Amino acid sequence: EDKVVQSPLSLVVHEGDTVTLNCSYEVTNFRSLLWYKQEKKAPTFLFMLTSSGIEKKSGRLSSILDKKELFSILNITATQTGDSAIYLCAVESSNTGKLIFGQGTTLQVKP
Amino acid sequence: EAQVTQNPRYLITVTGKKLTVTCSQNMNHEYMSWYRQDPGLGLRQIYYSMNVEVTDKGDVPEGYKVSRKEKRNFPLILESPSPNQTSLYFCASSSRTGNTEAFFGQGTRLTVV
Numbered sequence: 001e002d003k004v005v006q007s008p009l010s011l012v013v014h015e016g017d018t019v020t021l022n023c024s025y026e027v028t029n030f031r032s033l034l035w036y037k038q039e040k041k042a043p044t045f046l047f048m049l050t051s052s053g054i055e056k057k058s059g060r061l062s063s064i065l066d067k068k069e070l071f072s073i074l075n076i077t078a079t080q081t082g083d084s085a086i087y088l089c090a091v092e093s094s095n096t097g098k099l100i101f102g103q104g105t106t107l108q109v110k111p
Numbered sequence: 112e113a114q115v116t117q118n119p120r121y122l123i124t125v126t127g128k129k130l131t132v133t134c135s136q137n138m139n140h141e142y143m144s145w146y147r148q149d150p151g152l153g154l155r156q157i158y159y160s161m162n163v164e165v166t167d168k169g170d171v172p173e174g175y176k177v178s179r180k181e182k183r184n185f186p187l188i189l190e191s192p193s194p195n196q197t198s199l200y201f202c203a204s205s206s207r208t209g210n211t212e213a214f215f216g217q218g219t220r221l222t223v224v
Contacts, residue, residue: 009151034212042201042215043154088154090213092205098169099144099203099213103153 002027006089006102014110017079021105023089024071031094033065033072038086038104046074046087079109113138117202117216124192124223132187132219134202140214141207143185144169145177147198154201160185161207192223 004025013019025033032050036043047056049065049072056063060079065072076083086106090099115136124130136143144159146169156169160179174196176188185204189196199220205213 006153042217045212045214048212090154092213098156098159099205100156101146101154103151 002091002093002100004089004091004100004102006087006105008105009103010106010108012108012110013079015080017109018075018077019079019107021074021076021087021089021107022071023073023102025089025091025100025102026070027091027093027100029094030067031092034090034092034099035063035072035074036088036090038088039084043088076107079107081109081111083107084109113214115202115204115214115216117200117219119219120217121220122222124221126193126223127191130189130192130221132189132200132202132221134185134187134216135183136185136202136204136214137183138204138206138214139182140204141182142213143179143202143204144213145175145185145187146201146203147171147196148201149198157187157200192221194223197221197223 007022034048035046047063052067060077063074086104088104089102118133141162145157146154148154155171157175158177160166202216203213
């Protein structure tokens, strides 16, 4: 059975800290891995990863994929209170286009 | 503007009263799906559709129906809602050719009393 597991499930840090969120997966016919940020509304897209070892970067956020070990990490440096959100990892199956989501990591950044 | 539109955004209803949540996308995406989100459980897929007239069950389909008569629309139907269907629902669409992310609607918060 396909599954995506995120860790930790929740995390509390202070502004300025660096955090690493983890996502491991077991999915047949892997196409891509996606990271989303969810505040009090719909998930918003952060990154799509398809190849191992190539870091995607956007401001203070970065992510990388390891297709051999079947995991991805999302790094946030110099965290701000606006980074407080649920971070969702999803893996897309290539034969159906189906997205399998992890449980999400709830990040709280305190001032 | 590329978007997925869900309606209504909020709904309170009573047990057993049929309801429909609409979802429409303007990106000509083949793939559409419905998720429910509950605390601690993440996003769980209810139903999905790979194209017009092609629908299939996701992980938690019980108590729900869908239809895909047109490419842009993918309504979610609750024939006889029950309190355990109280949840936050999201519709999403994506291209089956890949290399693009899934786009989400704004969500529908449903309460069944």
